[in-house]
Amino acid sequence: MLYIYASGSLIADHSPGRPVFDAIMSDGNIKTERMEGDHTIWIEKYRPRRLGDIVGQDDIVVRLQSYVESGSLPHLLFTGSAGVGKTTAAVALAREFYGDTWQMNFREMNASDERGIDVVRNQIKQFARTSPLGGASFKILFLDEADALTTDAQAALRRTMENYAHTCRFILSCNYSSKIIDPIQSRCAIYRFRPLGPEAVVEEVSRIAGLEGLAVSQEALDAIVYVAQGDMRRAINALQGAAILTREIDESTIYAITSTARPDEIDDLLDLAIGGDFDAAERTLRHLLQHRGIAPTELLNQCYRALVRRDIEGGLKVALIDSIGETDFRLSEGASSDIQMEALIARFVLCAGKYA
Amino acid sequence: MDWTEKYRPRRLQEIAGNASAVRQMYEWARDWTRGSKPLVLYGKPGVGKTSSAYALAHDMGWEVIELNASDQRTRPMIEKIAGSSSRTGSLTGASRKLILLDEADNLHAHADRGGAKAIVDIIGESMQPIILIANDYYGLARELKAATEPVQFRALQARQIVPRLKQICAAEGVVCSEEALAWIADQAGGDMRSAVNMLFAAAIGRNRLTGEDVRTVRKDERSTIFELVAALFKSRDDADLLALSYEVEDTPDTVEQWIEGNLEHLPDPVSRARGYACVSRADEYIGHTYRRQYYTLWRYATAVMLLGVSRAAGGHGIHGRIMPPSRWQKMGRSKRQKAIRTALTNKLSIMTHTPPETLREEFFTLLTLLVERDPARYVRELQLDADELNLFLQDRARSAKIVKDAAKEAKAAEKKPAKKRKANPEEPAEEETRQNPRGQSTLF
Numbered sequence: 003m004l005y006i007y008a009s010g011s012l013i014a015d016h017s018p019g020r021p022v023f024d025a026i027m028s029d030g031n032i033k034t035e036r037m038e039g040d041h042t043i044w045i046e047k048y049r050p051r052r053l054g055d056i057v058g059q060d061d062i063v064v065r066l067q068s069y070v071e072s073g074s075l076p077h078l079l080f081t082g083s084a085g086v087g088k089t090t091a092a093v094a095l096a097r098e099f100y101g102d103t104w105q106m107n108f109r110e111m112n113a114s115d116e117r118g119i120d121v122v123r124n125q126i127k128q129f130a131r132t133s134p135l136g137g138a139s140f141k142i143l144f145l146d147e148a149d150a151l152t153t154d155a156q157a158a159l160r161r162t163m164e165n166y167a168h169t170c171r172f173i174l175s176c177n178y179s180s181k182i183i184d185p186i187q188s189r190c191a192i193y194r195f196r197p198l199g200p201e202a203v204v205e206e207v208s209r210i211a212g213l214e215g216l217a218v219s220q221e222a223l224d225a226i227v228y229v230a231q232g233d234m235r236r237a238i239n240a241l242q243g244a245a246i247l248t249r250e251i252d253e254s255t256i257y258a259i260t261s262t263a264r265p266d267e268i269d270d271l272l273d274l275a276i277g278g279d280f281d282a283a284e285r286t287l288r289h290l291l292q293h294r295g296i297a298p299t300e301l302l303n304q305c306y307r308a309l310v311r312r313d314i315e316g317g318l319k320v321a322l323i324d325s326i327g328e329t330d331f332r333l334s335e336g337a338s339s340d341i342q343m344e345a346l347i348a349r350f351v352l353c354a355g356k357y358a
Numbered sequence: 359m360d361w362t363e364k365y366r367p368r369r370l371q372e373i374a375g376n377a378s379a380v381r382q383m384y385e386w387a388r389d390w391t392r393g394s395k396p397l398v399l400y401g402k403p404g405v406g407k408t409s410s411a412y413a414l415a416h417d418m419g420w421e422v423i424e425l426n427a428s429d430q431r432t433r434p435m436i437e438k439i440a441g442s443s444s445r446t447g448s449l450t451g452a453s454r455k456l457i458l459l460d461e462a463d464n465l466h467a468h469a470d471r472g473g474a475k476a477i478v479d480i481i482g483e484s485m486q487p488i489i490l491i492a493n494d495y496y497g498l499a500r501e502l503k504a505a506t507e508p509v510q511f512r513a514l515q516a517r518q519i520v521p522r523l524k525q526i527c528a529a530e531g532v533v534c535s536e537e538a539l540a541w542i543a544d545q546a547g548g549d550m551r552s553a554v555n556m557l558f559a560a561a562i563g564r565n566r567l568t569g570e571d572v573r574t575v576r577k578d579e580r581s582t583i584f585e586l587v588a589a590l591f592k593s594r595d596d597a598d599l600l601a602l603s604y605e606v607e608d609t610p611d612t613v614e615q616w617i618e619g620n621l622e623h624l625p626d627p628v629s630r631a632r633g634y635a636c637v638s639r640a641d642e643y644i645g646h647t648y649r650r651q652y653y654t655l656w657r658y659a660t661a662v663m664l665l666g667v668s669r670a671a672g673g674h675g676i677h678g679r680i681m682p683p684s685r686w687q688k689m690g691r692s693k694r695q696k697a698i699r700t701a702l703t704n705k706l707s708i709m710t711h712t713p714p715e716t717l718r719e720e721f722f723t724l725l726t727l728l729v730e731r732d733p734a735r736y737v738r739e740l741q742l743d744a745d746e747l748n749l750f751l752q753d754r755a756r757s758a759k760i761v762k763d764a765a766k767e768a769k770a771a772e773k774k775p776a777k778k779r780k781a782n783p784e785e786p787a788e789e790e791t792r793q794n795p796r797g798q799s800t801l802f
Contacts, residue, residue: 068563076360076559081607123429157461161426167360180609185403185493188552189362191559194607299654310661311597316669319596320636320662327643327658334652 044242045235048210053094056087058202058234062193066091070098073139077163077172079148079187081179082195085233088175091195092144095173100138107134107141114150122151122158130166141170148174149181160185197232206234207241216241217250225256228265231307236260261296268301268308275350276314276322278358283347291343298339302330302346318357325349361558362551365526370413373406374550375518379509380410386507387418387487390454396481396488398462398502400495401511404549407491408460410511415456420487426460436476455486462490463497474499481505496694500701513548516540522550523557532561537569582606586613587620587680590664593673599664610659611644617663619683620676629670636666695749702746709740726750733757737764 050056053063053070069075075095080088089110096108109129116125126143134141145151151159163172163186172190176182179192204223211218218226218241230237243259244251257264267290274283290296306326309319329346333339367373373380379399386397399407415422425436459477478501481488492498495508520543527534534557542560546553560572583606589599606613618637624630640663647655707714712721729736729750737747737760748757 065559065562072563074562076555076562078559158426161424161460164363165426167363171360178609179607180612184549188404188549189555191555197604303654306657306661310600316596316665320666320669323658323661323665324639327655327662330658331643331646331652331655334646334650334655 044210045238048206048213048238049090050094051097053091053098056090056094057206058198059087059091059195062091062195065193066095067098070095073099075099075140075142075171077167077190078174079179079182079190079192080173080175080195081177081192083177083197083233085230085235085237086195086198087234088195089144089146092142092173092175096142096144099142100136103136103138106136107138108144109141110144110146112146113155114147117150117152117155119152119155119158122155122162126159127162127166130162130170130172133169140168142173143170144173144175146175147177149176149178153183156183156186160189163189198230198234199232200227203227203230203232203234203237207237210238210241211251214245215249216245219252221253222251222256225253225264229256229260229262261294261300263290263294263296263301263304265304265308268304272305272308272312272350275347276318276354278351278354280348280351283351284344287343287347291340298333298343299330301343302326302333315357318353321353321357322350325353361526361530362554365522365529365554367406367409367413368416370410370417373410373413374522375514376406376410376511379511382509383410383414384417387414387420390487392485394487395505395507396484396490397509398490398492398495398498398506399509399511400463400492402513402548403493404546404551404553405511405513406550407511408458411456411458411489411491414489415458418454418456421455422458423455424458424460436480457484457486457488459488459490461492462502463492463494474502478502478505496697514550515548516543519543519546519548519550519553523553526554526557527561527567530561532565532567534561534567535569538567538572541569542572583608583613583616584680587616588676590617590668591620591623591671591674591676593671594668596665596668599668600661603660603664610640610647610656610663614640614644614659614663615683617667620680621667623674623676623678623680624667624671625674629672629674632670633667636663636670639663639666698745699749702742702749706740733760734764737761738768 053067056063078092080091082088093108093110097104100107111121111125113121126145129141129143132141148156159172160183174182174186174190179187179194204227207218207223207226222244226237226240229240240256240260241251244255247255247259253264256262267286271283271286271290274286287301290301291298306323309322309326312319314322325346328349329342332342370380370384383397383399386394399411401407412422414420429435457480462477477490478499482505490498490502490506495503495510520539523534523539523542527539538560542553542556545556556572557567561567564571582602586599586602586606589602594602603613608616614637617633621630621633621637624633640659643655643659643662647653647659703714703717706712706717706721706725710717729747733747733751736742736750740746742761744754744758744761747761748754751757751760
């Protein structure tokens with residue numbers, strides 16, 4: 003809903019269903035406001051507060067809950083790709099450990115902001131060595147994206163973790179544990195968060211849709227699962243984006259809001275190219291890129307996913323995936339996407355001809 | 359409380375394994391005088407280096423002053439802390455103070471500028487015992503290695519880890535199955551701290567542990583990479599194969615090494631050529647990934663090498679054992695060789711007033727020929743050790759012998775200067791060069 007404020011008070015209410023964040027303040031300036039309820043970002047609004055509310059990571063949740071029950075905690079290393087619940091688990095763990103005062107004893111730092119050795123020697127050490135507040139037996143430092151720390155900084159962290167273990171526990175999160183040096187891995191209990199399965203994504207999206215009073219069709223749920231690729235953040239963002247447009251969400255809304263081609267459109271494109279019809283394939287390509295506004299790299303991503311699952315001769319499959327990779331690499335080097343995408347289709351046709 | 363701290367051994371006799379290292383430390387401490395060389399404890403993480411140093415101090419009644427990588431270790435800093443304490447007595451009346459420099463191989467190039475040199479200087483002046491700790495002995499500065507005595511700590515055997523875990527279980531009142539203990543000990547890969555941590559993480563809030571309970575804590579990494587390689591050689595659905603590769607904790611560059619190391623299992627030369635072509639293409643993607651920090655390219659590397667090699671194998675399977683990449687061993691060796699070569703080049707560079715690159719590119723062949731002709735003389739002149747001489751001779755046994763003989767001779771010459779002089783007329787040329795000041799050797 004659009005609220006317009008004059009001198010700080012509500013004067014008008016326009017276009018229901020469209021959240022807008024601006025409010026005019028008494029001095030005439032426009033202030034951006036985050037309103038609890040309608041206008042917050044849903045991944046924050048619906049971020050599970052309790053460990054038990056986290057979906058799709060049951061084994062891990064059970065272990066973390068038992069840490070809370072017993073009141074003790076080892077250093078932890080959470081590994082896994084984006085949007086699988088690492089940060090949520092760390093924050094929920096802290097909330098359950100400390101209750102209302104959790105923010106006094108919990109600190110979140112993102113290692114990718116400051117990744118040098120000084121951040122460990124100064125900020126981290128400073129936090130770790132001061133005593134916990136409010137009768138807690140230790141504090142928790144959550145170091146997000148710890149794999150972004152330089153090797154030197156990680157080396158500086160290792161004795162800190164031991165020397166201040168009586169006042170502070172560390173939770174490190176990273177995408178790949180292989181980027182964390184062995185001495186640190188040796189000091190942590192390692193928990194691997196897997197990409198979320200379709201059931202977990204559907205469960206959470208349905209829950210949110212229910213609370214928001216949205217009607218989401220089964221096809222739309224499938225589309226969200228396809229778009230999300232195991233990343234809950236992406237799933238919820240797609241849902242919120244679609245909800246801004248309509249209360250009744252079908253698959254086309256999801257594909258449109260996420261600028262994603264429908265899987266069958268991708269299949270058409272591949273069928274035409276592998277069938278040797280360059281002109282038709284090129285028309286389909288142009289439609290997707292120009293009329294549907296799908297980003298070239300997203301199209302590459304979708305073609306890759308479709309090809310991996312496609313039932314074709316192995317040698318051809320490798321050759322086609324290699325062509326996509328080559329195109330992706332050239333785009334990353336700054337080549338023109340129009341030319342490279344058309345060249346990709348041409349290469350598909352040539353490869354298919356060779357293996358026919 | 360964290361179990362790794364709670365159950366850290368307090369006395370030397372509680373240290374698990376590494377008996378000879380512990381004995382060496384004890385004898386060093388017992389016989390310590392101002393002239394004793396400091397020790398360097400080196401070995402993998404979690405094998406007891408830091409614990410042994412603290413336990414030693416406890417047994418000897420020494421105080422410990424620790425400097426580790428979490429402290430800034432510039433020259434003034436090290437001198438201030440270690441320097442002053444190394445020259446003064448103790449306030450609390452402890453007989454000595456043990457200065458412990460942890461993570462000595464991790465001196466930061468910029469933030470810790472001058473740190474290595476300061477350590478060497480302090481070693482020279484110290485009135486207190488010093489112990490350095492490092493993971494990588496060859497990562498230590500050369501001057502440090504020369505001024506210290508190495509003590510190697512080896513990875514622990516599972517049978518050395520299990521008893522310790524049992525003690526902890528008993529103390530904590532946890533009943534843990536033999537299977538679970540064996541699994542933890544095996545998973546830890548010789549790392550006691552990791553084993554204790556896994557036990558701790560699995561045991562919190564429970565008083566009974568089975569094999570099933572411990573397995574959520576850490577996934578069996580090695581078995582999955584073995585599984586992946588095995589699956590690659592059997593025919594498997596492409597999507598399954600890629601899904602399996604996401605289960606493997608290792609990054610594509612590691613997977614690539616494993617695949618390459620096992621390409622010999624492909625049935626015939628044609629399929630082998632195909633396999634190599636795919637791995638080499640994947641390698642390009644991996645290179646691009648790191649060069650541009652564009653991690654999307656990883657998936658093409660994975661797909662091309664997995665699907666490509668899988669197709670080349672044609673479901674043939676692996677007949678024989680899946681081996682870890684032999685390249686790693688070779689890389690370990692060549693890393694050491696490289697370190698020796700760099701150190702030698704730098705030394706020669708200073709002695710001959712020639713830039714290191716020039717020495718490497720233009721003089722190395724010549725030097726090799728010269729050293730071949732009279733190795734003993736070059737050992738004396740350039741003060742080569744056996745490793746360095748071996749770079750020229752490529753004959754480990756012979757190099758060791760020559761260096762040993764040269765050392766013996768030098769000792770004899772020190773003891774009996776008169777006799778040596780008599781023998782000299784036979785080798786006048788050598789005598790001349792010996793009188794030349796260092797750095798102006800006639801060799802060049």
